Amino acid sequence: MAKKTEAELGTVAGGEGTSLYGFQDPTGEFPREKYADTNESSINRAARGAGGVSEENIPNDLTISASFPNIDLGLEENGESVTGRSKYPYNKVQETYSGHVIEIDDTEGNERILIRHRTGSGIEMRKDGTIYISATQDRYETVAGNNKIIVEGNTEIAYEGNVDMWVGGNFNLDIGGNYNIKTKGDKKEKVAKNHQHVTSGNSEYTTKGNSNIATMGIATDAALGDLRKTITKGKQEISAEGAIDLVSDTQLLLSGQKEAVMVSQACNISGITVSALGMKGTFGGQTCDFIGKSFGGPLGPQPLSGACFYGSVIGTASGAVQAQTAVMATKAAVAGSLGGGGFGLPPIPPAPVPIPPSGPPPIAPIVGLHLAGGAYAIRTVTIDAGGVLKSKILNHESYGGVFNDGEPSTEEARQAMRDPANKEKLAGDMAVDGIISDSYNESVPESIGRTSGKSTKDQFGTKPVGNTTENSGKKYTVENDPIYTKKVGEKLTQEELLRAMGGG
Amino acid sequence: MIYLVDPIYNPDNLDNRTITGQTKLSKSYKIATFLGYGASGLDHIPFGEDRAQIARNLILHADIMSMVNHDKDFFKDVKMKVSEGLYEKGPTETLGGDNIFKFDGRMVGYQVYNGTGRLDLERTFDVAAFIKDYARYDRIVLDYDTYNQDKSLTATILVKVPMVPSTYDMTFERNIETQYNGNIISKNELVEVLAN
Numbered sequence: 251m252a253k254k255t256e257a258e259l260g261t262v263a264g265g266e267g268t269s270l271y272g273f274q275d276p277t278g279e280f281p282r283e284k285y286a287d288t289n290e291s292s293i294n295r296a297a298r299g300a301g302g303v304s305e306e307n308i309p310n311d312l313t314i315s316a317s318f319p320n321i322d323l324g325l326e327e328n329g330e331s332v333t334g335r336s337k338y339p340y341n342k343v344q345e346t347y348s349g350h351v352i353e354i355d356d357t358e359g360n361e362r363i364l365i366r367h368r369t370g371s372g373i374e375m376r377k378d379g380t381i382y383i384s385a386t387q388d389r390y391e392t393v394a395g396n397n398k399i400i401v402e403g404n405t406e407i408a409y410e411g412n413v414d415m416w417v418g419g420n421f422n423l424d425i426g427g428n429y430n431i432k433t434k435g436d437k438k439e440k441v442a443k444n445h446q447h448v449t450s451g452n453s454e455y456t457t458k459g460n461s462n463i464a465t466m467g468i469a470t471d472a473a474l475g476d477l478r479k480t481i482t483k484g485k486q487e488i489s490a491e492g493a494i495d496l497v498s499d500t501q502l503l504l505s506g507q508k509e510a511v512m513v514s515q516a517c518n519i520s521g522i523t524v525s526a527l528g529m530k531g532t533f534g535g536q537t538c539d540f541i542g543k544s545f546g547g548p549l550g551p552q553p554l555s556g557a558c559f560y561g562s563v564i565g566t567a568s569g570a571v572q573a574q575t576a577v578m579a580t581k582a583a584v585a586g587s588l589g590g591g592g593f594g595l596p597p598i599p600p601a602p603v604p605i606p607p608s609g610p611p612p613i614a615p616i617v618g619l620h621l622a623g624g625a626y627a628i629r630t631v632t633i634d635a636g637g638v639l640k641s642k643i644l645n646h647e648s649y650g651g652v653f654n655d656g657e658p659s660t661e662e663a664r665q666a667m668r669d670p671a672n673k674e675k676l677a678g679d680m681a682v683d684g685i686i687s688d689s690y691n692e693s694v695p696e697s698i699g700r701t702s703g704k705s706t707k708d709q710f711g712t713k714p715v716g717n718t719t720e721n722s723g724k725k726y727t728v729e730n731d732p733i734y735t736k737k738v739g740e741k742l743t744q745e746e747l748l749r750a751m752g753g754g
Numbered sequence: 755m756i757y758l759v760d761p762i763y764n765p766d767n768l769d770n771r772t773i774t775g776q777t778k779l780s781k782s783y784k785i786a787t788f789l790g791y792g793a794s795g796l797d798h799i800p801f802g803e804d805r806a807q808i809a810r811n812l813i814l815h816a817d818i819m820s821m822v823n824h825d826k827d828f829f830k831d832v833k834m835k836v837s838e839g840l841y842e843k844g845p846t847e848t849l850g851g852d853n854i855f856k857f858d859g860r861m862v863g864y865q866v867y868n869g870t871g872r873l874d875l876e877r878t879f880d881v882a883a884f885i886k887d888y889a890r891y892d893r894i895v896l897d898y899d900t901y902n903q904d905k906s907l908t909a910t911i912l913v914k915v916p917m918v919p920s921t922y923d924m925t926f927e928r929n930i931e932t933q934y935n936g937n938i939i940s941k942n943e944l945v946e947v948l949a950n
Contacts, residue, residue, distance in 0.1 A: 315833060317871030325870030411786070435797070644845070651846025664901050664908070665838050665863070669851030673936055686901040693937040695898065699946035702883040704930055 279347050296353055297343040299335035303351055309333045310351050312384040313370025318408035319661070334360030434654070458644055483633045505629035527612045527620060649676055660686055757814070757890070757922040765809035766920050770802025773809055779816035788812050788839040788862055798842050808840065810918035811859035818889045818913060822881055831869050832877045837910055838863025852912065861914040878909040879946040885913060886944060892916050892927040898947040899935045907949040
């Protein structure tokens with residue numbers, strides 16, 4: 251209903267204070283103009299269950315201006331709003347000039363309280379006791395004292411912007427279940443004092459890039475079980491400006507398949523039993539001393555029978571003794587025949603008894619066997635042959651390195667498949683893994699609705715032009731636009747479907 | 755045509771090195787708005803000039819978002835949100851398809867939510883038709899898919915703008931198409947696919 255003139259309202263002398271229309275709102279705001287347009291009761295629509303401040307037939311509701319795909323606010327059931335219809339006279343409605351609304355509804359089955367700002371912000375208590383609070387702009391909450399929140403069910407929170415928390419005291423989390431963090435960006439922790447990490451079960455750290463641990467003080471790794479500290483596919487270096495002690499209470503094994511080198515200005519190898527075996531090479535140096543039994547030379551018919559010895563020996567070898575004895579005997583015989591004084595035969599020392607080696611002779615076949623197997627064999631090291639483990643950890647194997655995280659969400663999969671090559675390569679695996687449905691390859695929808703062509707249409711020109719309150723002739727109505735030939739839910743014929751898909 | 759840009763938000767008026775997710779593209783939208791479910795930030799774009807190019811491209815998208823979300827008449831009941839923003843390629847991925855355009859901010863995917871926070875398929879078509887008629891773009895793809903594990907229908911409006919030069923002098927091709935599960939079902943026409 252249009253605003254009344256002063257004469258109509260009776261606020262001028264001619265009207266003598268009496269309204270032409272009887273009891274009514276002296277400001278002319280109520281009932282609303284739109285009520286007059288439809289010739290309906292002047293009782294508030296919300297009280298009659300006939301609509302709300304903004305729309306006919308749509309009850310007053312809060313404006314839910316924020317949403318998140320994975321969070322269901324429970325505002326719909328089967329696509330319909332769960333807000334029920336009020337019945338007169340059970341809904342007490344207060345609507346102000348600007349559009350603020352307070353509803354206290356006692357309608358059976360729709361008992362609720364609504365306090366709604368004209369912007370749609372407000373609070374609503376629904377029939378089952380559920381409370382909705384909505385802010386169409388910012389929301390601020392301050393507590394001078396303590397704040398306690400108890401939630402018996404689950405909590406879902408989605409922040410689409412940043413979250414900053416300042417905690418002046420301690421920040422304690424006591425979690426009954428798992429504690430999972432997933433970030434697409436970096437994770438940085440800065441601890442001013444000490445950092446303690448205690449795990450009662452197992453610990454596992456996987457770094458897909460490089461890992462650097464720098465300790466300025468003493469670094470201690472203690473294992474009361476086995477310590478298999480480093481398994482390295484590439485080169486490993488241990489360097490220390492100070493001493494390095496490798497100490498074992500039982501066995502210390504160093505094996506290099508190609509070469510093992512020990513170099514030092516003073517290199518000491520000591521043991522009750524010491525073995526240095528090889529097929530060839532050099533042992534000793536120009537001023538090295540050797541103490542002990544010596545065997546050398548090639549293999550003979552019997553062990554060591556072909557051995558010979560090269561070099562200078564101080565002393566008398568047994569052969570030389572025998573030769574010397576023979577010479578002396580010859581000289582004695584010659585002297586005797588000449589009638590000279592007889593000295594008799596010189597003493598002949600006993601033949602030396604060879605002392606056998608304490609172990610098998612280190613001939614080439616024995617050394618070869620020694621290196622090839624057994625406790626002292628050269629160790630063969632193979633780590634992640636073919637890079638299978640690395641590929642598995644990086645998840646490159648399953649999804650071709652398309653995702654930073656090996657377990658993509660459906661949303662991430664949807665984005666990646668904007669590249670047809672990714673779809674062809676990954677969709678099958680992702681469907682098997684349950685990331686996307688197995689209907690990903692369906693190419694024709696079961697039903698379609700409206701169509702809109704390329705040409706521009708002014709189908710949205712519903713906003714009144716000019717001062718339409720006074721001159722509704724300027725308001726224009728959108729005609730049935732040919733591009734919206736079908737209503738929602740109305741299926742196209744096969745012919746129309748083909749035309750819509752470019753086939754006709 | 756030369757696209758008029760508010761000098762306050764023109765990235766060419768900024769030091770390239772200061773362009774971050776917090777850089778504003780319009781009164782309401784920052785670059786962070788267009789990160790969507792994809793990139794976690796701009797760390798993967800190390801060079802300032804590349805960031806400036808992304809910001810210029812996204813300015814057109816910020817205008818498109820404002821057109822829809824600030825419309826208090828026709829679209830007062832819905833909210834258009836970025837579902838596919840800047841694309842960050844995987845460790846061994848070679849960019850291809852439309853992800854090339856999403857990588858530099860030329861293409862952005864939008865989804866339309868209603869007042870109850872649900873994806874609104876019906877209004878998605880309305881918004882797509884509105885953008886088609888009133889926005890400046892190179893290509894609009896009204897994309898439907900059944901990738902969700904429950905096979906429910908998801909609608910995404912993919913809008914591609916041209917590579918925006920620092921002169922902001924460019925042309926718009928205004929092509930449209932409809933896709934279903936990545937297959938083109940209609941060229942030069944937006945087709946509304948109905949949920950079963």
